[in-house]
Amino acid sequence: MRKKLLLAFTVLALCFLGAAVTSSSSRAATPVKKWGRLSVRGTDIVNSKGKKVQLKGVSTHGIAWFPQYINTSCFKSFRKMGVNTIRLALYSNPADGFSTKLYGKVEEGVRIATSLGMYVIIDWHVLNDQNPKKYQKRALKFFSRMAKKYGGQKNILYEICNEPNGNVTWDKDIRPYANKVIKRIRKYDKKNIIIVGTPTWSQDVDIAAKSPLKHKNIAYALHFYAATHKEFLQQKLKTARKAGLPVLVSEFNISDASGNGALSKSSGKKWMKLLKKYKIGYVAWSICNKAESSALIKSSCQKTGNIKKSNLSKSGRWIAGWWKK
Numbered sequence: 001m002r003k004k005l006l007l008a009f010t011v012l013a014l015c016f017l018g019a020a021v022t023s024s025s026s027r028a029a030t031p032v033k034k035w036g037r038l039s040v041r042g043t044d045i046v047n048s049k050g051k052k053v054q055l056k057g058v059s060t061h062g063i064a065w066f067p068q069y070i071n072t073s074c075f076k077s078f079r080k081m082g083v084n085t086i087r088l089a090l091y092s093n094p095a096d097g098f099s100t101k102l103y104g105k106v107e108e109g110v111r112i113a114t115s116l117g118m119y120v121i122i123d124w125h126v127l128n129d130q131n132p133k134k135y136q137k138r139a140l141k142f143f144s145r146m147a148k149k150y151g152g153q154k155n156i157l158y159e160i161c162n163e164p165n166g167n168v169t170w171d172k173d174i175r176p177y178a179n180k181v182i183k184r185i186r187k188y189d190k191k192n193i194i195i196v197g198t199p200t201w202s203q204d205v206d207i208a209a210k211s212p213l214k215h216k217n218i219a220y221a222l223h224f225y226a227a228t229h230k231e232f233l234q235q236k237l238k239t240a241r242k243a244g245l246p247v248l249v250s251e252f253n254i255s256d257a258s259g260n261g262a263l264s265k266s267s268g269k270k271w272m273k274l275l276k277k278y279k280i281g282y283v284a285w286s287i288c289n290k291a292e293s294s295a296l297i298k299s300s301c302q303k304t305g306n307i308k309k310s311n312l313s314k315s316g317r318w319i320a321g322w323w324k325k
Helices: 002-028 031-035 072-080 100-115 132-150 170-188 205-210 232-243 265-278 316-324
Strands: 040-042 044-046 057-061 087-089 118-125 156-159 195-196 218-227 245-252 282-287
Touching: 044 265, 057 118, 057 205, 072 100, 087 132, 087 282, 100 118, 100 132, 118 132, 132 156, 132 170, 170 195, 170 205, 205 218, 205 232, 218 232, 232 245, 232 265, 245 265
Parallel strands: 057 087, 057 282, 087 118, 118 156, 156 195, 195 218, 218 245, 245 282
Antiparallel strands: 040 044
């Protein structure tokens, strides 16, 4: 009888031990642990073993305005929903909240994402300043600091000019700016992916495809807001892809181009199917509760952490439905 009891207790103990190991292993299987350092191969982003992967991310809003969402509980909430990438948006224009004091907030975001085993995009958010050359010296200093600090990490991506726009061209403005900033980053970080914005609010990937940059591990940004950007912009993506350009959708939503207005789930579905077909990564705008349709969190929700799917806005819930597909 004693032997039978001892055997039963031993089996029970082994079951508990196995469950604990499985649980620990599950917790350890973070996105970065699974994929390692990413790189660009041909038109694709691949993991450390050369296999295609699809980044699924969320972007902060301007961290000058919504810094409260940069915290462990918030990022972890999105990771539980299937997000593997956090984008930290630092507006480059003083009129939009830029301050060197925010560098520390960017670094806090990188530390948190890293601790959770998530990929993190350090985004120099050119928008109302239009031309990335306007604050080029500042960008060089910023990316020098970030590349020095994080060049040895496997989870870093750099987005060097969010949405060039206005009278800004690829050959005259973006390409020379990109060459200088890439050279500066590569001084300290030889391997991590650098994302380059394209003309017309990062829509003209087809133009960039005609004369791509001569650097390794470069991806090109395409941004869309599905209620405004439909077949015309999808065709630009197909053209760029056919020409061999590696594209990453580093910002999107299913609202209109203003970040507000009515949602278009039908257009959004076409976009998501296309991105899935090509295994192109995407990053949703934005983690905040601002009263606009592209905010991923309900405007009535005051939580900044432990965010559930029920706390998400209409666009947030729709997009979340794709994160685990």
